[in-house]
Amino acid sequence: MAPIVIMLSGSSSAGKTSLAKALQRRMAVPAILVEADRVFPDVPGQHPNWPPNGADHQSLVLTFHRSIAVWASAGLNLIVDGSLPYEDRSLRDACLKVFEPFDLRLVGVRCGVDALSEREAGRPEERPAGWAVRQAADxxxxxxxxAEVDTTARTPEACALELATQLGFGVVGS
Structure with missing residues (x-):
């Protein structure tokens, strides 16, 4: 059986990380959590010799996804938290293609715009105002x-239980 790769896709502040952690705890199938936000803030984007976009940016994003696939190639099940470059459709498709050998389960993580705005305002890192709502639009x-889940008015735990059931993995614990 091919390793499972659950990829959570949703706007910033939609609750992907909290959901991923709850899903990892409750899903009957063990999985390693890979968080894109732990990788990309450490890219030296402010360095004067670091290209902000272009081929190097695309190469970096694709390399990141290939590195995730290495874990799956080793037979590990994964939960991937928010890694897809939604603003560049061809790059997004190239990233998804990397996971074709595996049991890829794309999950849409949604949240209402009022809740997105409130969550975004409470984030510790600096983000442009309205970033989450702009992302959610497309x-x-x-x-x-x-599978899809709406985190607007539900706990990560409740969403994880629903998602594990939708994906057919069952849950552990009560």
Whole structure:
């Protein structure tokens, strides 16, 4: 059986990280959590010799996804938290292609705009105002999800239980 790769896709502040951690705890199938936010803030984007976009940016994003696939190639199940470059459809498709050998389950993580704005304002890192709402407007374009969950008014735990059931993995614990 091919390793499972659960990829959570949703706007910033939609609750992907909290959901991923709850899913990892409750899903009957063990999985390693890979958080994109732990990798990309450490890229030296402010360095004067670091290109802000272009081929190097695309190469970096694709390399990151290939590195995730190495874990799956080793037979490990994964939960990937928010890594897809939604603003560049061809790059997004190239990133998804990396996971074709595996049991890829794309999950749409949604949240209402009022809750997004409130969560975004409470984040510790600096982000442009309205970033999450702008992402939410088109992040799902062209995506085909195996499951979807709305985190607006529900706990990460409740969403994780629903998601594990939707994906057919069952849950552990009570």
């Amino acid at each position: 992040i799902d374009v062209g995506m085909k999800y195996a």
